[in-house]
Amino acid sequence: MLHxxxxxxxxxxxxxxxxxxxxxxxxxGAIIGGxxxxxxxxxxxxxxISILAAAWLVEAFVWVxxxxxxxxxxxxxxxxxxxxxxxxxxxxxxxxxIPMNRVQYVDVRQxxxxxxxxxxxxxxxxxxxxxxxxxxxxxxxxxxxRLIAEWAKVADEDDA
Amino acid sequence: MTHRRxxxxxxxxxxxxxxxxxxxxxxxxxxxxxxxxxFSWRDLIVPLVAVAYxxxxxxxxxxxFTYEWxxxxxxxxxxxxxxxxxxxxxxxxxxxxxxxxxxxxxxxVVQVHIEAAGDALGExxxxxxxxxxxxxxxxxxxxxxxxxxxxxxxxxxxxLANRPHPALFTLSMKEVWVASLTSGGALGVFAALCAFLxxxxxxxxxxxxxxxxxxxxxxxGRWYIxxxxxxxxxxxxxxAIVQNMIRYASFVVRKQEDTIVITRGWLERKAVSVPVARxxxxxxxxxxLRRFFGYASVSxxxxxxxxxxxxxxxxxxxxxxxxxxxASIIQTCLPEYDLGVPFSPLPKRAKRRYMLRPLVWLVxxxxxxxxxxxxxxxxxLLVLPLGAWIGIxxxxxxxxxxxxRQLALRRGWFRQTTTYVxxxxxxxxxxxxxxxxxxxxxxxxxxxxxxxxTRARVVDVDEEDAxxxxxxxxxxxxxxx
Numbered sequence: 327m328l329h330x331x332x333x334x335x336x337x338x339x340x341x342x343x344x345x346x347x348x349x350x351x352x353x354x355g356a357i358i359g360g361x362x363x364x365x366x367x368x369x370x371x372x373x374x375i376s377i378l379a380a381a382w383l384v385e386a387f388v389w390v391x392x393x394x395x396x397x398x399x400x401x402x403x404x405x406x407x408x409x410x411x412x413x414x415x416x417x418x419x420x421x422x423x424i425p426m427n428r429v430q431y432v433d434v435r436q437x438x439x440x441x442x443x444x445x446x447x448x449x450x451x452x453x454x455x456x457x458x459x460x461x462x463x464x465x466x467x468x469x470x471x472r473l474i475a476e477w478a479k480v481a482d483e484d485d486a
Numbered sequence: 487m488t489h490r491r492x493x494x495x496x497x498x499x500x501x502x503x504x505x506x507x508x509x510x511x512x513x514x515x516x517x518x519x520x521x522x523x524x525f526s527w528r529d530l531i532v533p534l535v536a537v538a539y540x541x542x543x544x545x546x547x548x549x550x551f552t553y554e555w556x557x558x559x560x561x562x563x564x565x566x567x568x569x570x571x572x573x574x575x576x577x578x579x580x581x582x583x584x585x586x587x588x589x590x591x592x593x594x595v596v597q598v599h600i601e602a603a604g605d606a607l608g609e610x611x612x613x614x615x616x617x618x619x620x621x622x623x624x625x626x627x628x629x630x631x632x633x634x635x636x637x638x639x640x641x642x643x644x645x646l647a648n649r650p651h652p653a654l655f656t657l658s659m660k661e662v663w664v665a666s667l668t669s670g671g672a673l674g675v676f677a678a679l680c681a682f683l684x685x686x687x688x689x690x691x692x693x694x695x696x697x698x699x700x701x702x703x704x705x706x707g708r709w710y711i712x713x714x715x716x717x718x719x720x721x722x723x724x725x726a727i728v729q730n731m732i733r734y735a736s737f738v739v740r741k742q743e744d745t746i747v748i749t750r751g752w753l754e755r756k757a758v759s760v761p762v763a764r765x766x767x768x769x770x771x772x773x774x775l776r777r778f779f780g781y782a783s784v785s786x787x788x789x790x791x792x793x794x795x796x797x798x799x800x801x802x803x804x805x806x807x808x809x810x811x812x813a814s815i816i817q818t819c820l821p822e823y824d825l826g827v828p829f830s831p832l833p834k835r836a837k838r839r840y841m842l843r844p845l846v847w848l849v850x851x852x853x854x855x856x857x858x859x860x861x862x863x864x865x866x867l868l869v870l871p872l873g874a875w876i877g878i879x880x881x882x883x884x885x886x887x888x889x890x891r892q893l894a895l896r897r898g899w900f901r902q903t904t905t906y907v908x909x910x911x912x913x914x915x916x917x918x919x920x921x922x923x924x925x926x927x928x929x930x931x932x933x934x935x936x937x938x939x940t941r942a943r944v945v946d947v948d949e950e951d952a953x954x955x956x957x958x959x960x961x962x963x964x965x966x967x
Contacts, residue, residue: 327917327956409960418920423959428913453789454913454934454941 327421328413332404338443339401339461340394345439347389351382358382403459405470407477410450412457428452429478432471436464450474490552490563496593497551497616502544503589509536553614555628560600562612574602574612576632580764581788584622586755596622626759630743633761651747655804655815657737665783665806666730668775734805739819746786746819748803760801764789766935767907767942768816768823769800772809774900782809784816787905789936799937823906827894829885835926836946840881844873876900884944886931886951888958893933895942905942911935915959917952924949931955 362375393416402413410429412422433449440446446467447460462470513533543566551564560574581601590597595616602611617625657665735752746765749757767787776782784804804815813825832840848869855866879899887894893912896904912933919929929952932943947955 327953415918418918418923420916420918421956422914422916423956424914425912425959452913452934453936454938457914 328402328404328411330402330413332402332411332413335398335401335403335459335461336443336445336463337398338445340398342439342443342445342461343394343397344390347386347394350389351386354385355382398461401460405474405477410474412459422457424450424452424457426474426477429474432474432478434467434471448474490554490561492552493548493614494593494595494616494618495548496589496595498544498548500587500589500597500615501548502541505540505544506537509540553612555625557628558632560612560625572612574600576629577635578602579629581758581760582626582629583759584626584757586751588753590616591755595619598622598625630745651740651742653738653740654818655737655739655807657734657805659735661806662731662734662737664781665734666727668773668781668806669726669730730805737805739803739815741819746803748801758801760786760788762820765820766799766911766937766940767905768820768825769906770812770825770904772902772904774902776806777902780809781806782812783807784812786820787907787935787940799940822891822908824889824892825906827887827889827892829887829894829896830951831885832881832944832946833928833948836928837878837881839922839926839928839946840884841874841877844877845870848873884946886944886947886955888955893955893958895931895933895944897944903942907933907935907942909959912959915956917956919949919952929953 358378358381362378365371365375365378396416397414400414400416400419402411404411407426409423409425412420412424414420414422430451430453432451434446435449436446440461444464445461446464447458448462448467448471450457450459459470513536516532517529546566547564550566550569551562553560553562555561555576558576560576560579562572562574564570564572579600579602583599583601585597585599587597593616596619598614598617600612600614614622732752732754734750736755737750738748740747740749742759744762745759746762747757747759749755765786766789769785769787770782771785772782782804783802783806786801786803787799788801789799803819804812807815816823816825852866852869856863859866876899880897883899883902884897886896891909892906893909894904894906896902913936914934916932916934917929918932923929923946927949928946929949930943930945931947931952932941934941
């Protein structure tokens with residue numbers, strides 16, 4: 327297990343997550359605002375509106391301010407010739423170990439937000455599951471993808 | 487065997503029959519919705535068109551479906567509007583299941599379902615709906631030969647598997663009966679029944695029914711309703727028993743060279759062959775009833791699609807078997823697995839967490855029920871100690887066993903599940919710990935095996951043990967076989 331060893335993902339991930347969190351908060355803000363408006367329009371109790379507002383504030387705070395830096399700090403990965411390890415999670419920490427010769431293929435993925443900050447995610451597929459490392463600098467992601475593909479192949483030949 | 491051939495014409499009937507069976511309920515709904523008051527011939531138009539279309543399509547797709555195979559490939563051509571040619575290398579075929587459904591038996595033919603690599607894409611499955619038994623056998627033999635050719639290209643002529651193999655495991659009629667009785671399939675039937683009823687909601691007046699129900703409830707009808715539900719459950723149970731008996735009748739397991747062949751079924755006979763090399767793990771299920779009598783059921787995790795008609799990757803090896811016989815059966819079928827490993831229990835400090843876990847989602851409903859239906863509702867609070875007791879049982883059962891090349895995880899209570907996986911079939915391993923777990927130095931271990939989404943896990947293993955299981959997979963270069 328990595329226990330905060332290994333490499334971190336890009337610090338800009340914080341920014342990207344803050345933005346996505348912000349967009350999410352806007353969307354849920356619109357929904358909650360709509361509900362609050364209906365409550366007010368039909369003379370619902372005021373305390374219900376304050377509860378809704380408080381819930382929205384908490385949500386926005388958690389997703390925009392509080393969580394992103396923790397997430398970035400907790401994401402770690404290590405890629406070696408025989409295996410790769412991923413560590414993630416704020417509330418619960420998960421360590422994943424994938425032997426290199428089980429890797430079937432690797433994707434480099436980039437959404438519009440990631441692209442804006444020259445970041446990319448890599449997704450590693452085994453026959454049983456997909457494992458993601460989010461928000462790496464694009465060059466690093468491409469290098470890693472090449473490296474994993476190569477090592478996965480080598481390991482495969484050893485196996486046969 | 488180079489010229490193209492068609493399936494036996496009974497395939498049309500089998501195919502159309504299956505389609506029509508799926509159409510019955512929607513058609514009934516349409517008809518009932520259309521003819522609110524009086525019934526006229528117009529209401530029959532839609533169903534008649536649908537039925538005619540299905541029949542025509544059935545015939546057309548039979549005409550268009552051709553298959554052939556040579557020494558290396560199986561070629562299938564199909565499609566009425568879009569032509570599709572598919573060629574599957576014989577050595578890539580992972581499993582074959584041969585079914586004799588009712589239609590097929592009328593014509594003395596069999597249905598062959600073929601499972602090949604590239605299955606995750608859902609493309610590498612072929613069903614030959616009606617071919618003669620001899621042809622199915624020939625195809626099976628060709629596949630075996632193609633495989634041998636690849637495996638031991640150097641070795642001389644492969645031995646042809648033709649002599650009868652002794653049965654490793656059979657199920658007597660009495661055991662079929664007991665297996666069906668204790669299978670717990672009734673819940674599935676009940677769910678199917680509910681789904682069916684909700685489909686019919688268009689023309690069953692549920693609202694009036696519920697109103698009636700309420701007035702009956704408030705009157706003296708509670709007992710009637712209870713009786714009605716009870717008989718519904720019993721009925722579902724009976725259907726499940728019959729289903730299982732049909733399914734598990736004349737159950738035989740054989741091992742032919744490197745293939746496990748399971749034959750079973752009464753009205754519909756089925757033969758499933760799974761190459762040993764494709765087996766990803768062994769799962770032993772014991773529900774509490776069977777455990778009480780010392781019985782278990784054994785499945786193998788198969789790295790392919792739905793060969794057995796149940797979930798993907800799940801093939802039943804023994805529907806019901808005395809617990810002490812399991813190890814020897816597995817020993818013969820899959821000698822690489824060692825079922826005699828001693829399990830390590832979870833640490834004492836995990837016990838309280840196991841007791842509390844069922845309570846988390848029981849406390850609020852129980853208290854609500856107790857409050858609303860005073861004073862008799864207080865009985866609902868008895869659920870809480872019961873939940874804690876189940877938690878303790880689960881704690882006692884949970885455990886893990888590690889040997890140099892195999893990991894076994896055990897969990898559950900109502901349905902105790904033990905999964906054995908060889909190291910080289912573990913696709914990835916996950917250790918995780920929540921904040922609460924970390925405080926108690928506990929962790930959760932979870933492994934992923936083929937096919938996609940198959941996992942086994944144990945909650946609240948000692949942190950150090952979790953780390954040692956993690957390292958076990960890590961240090962694997964040393965003992966690759």
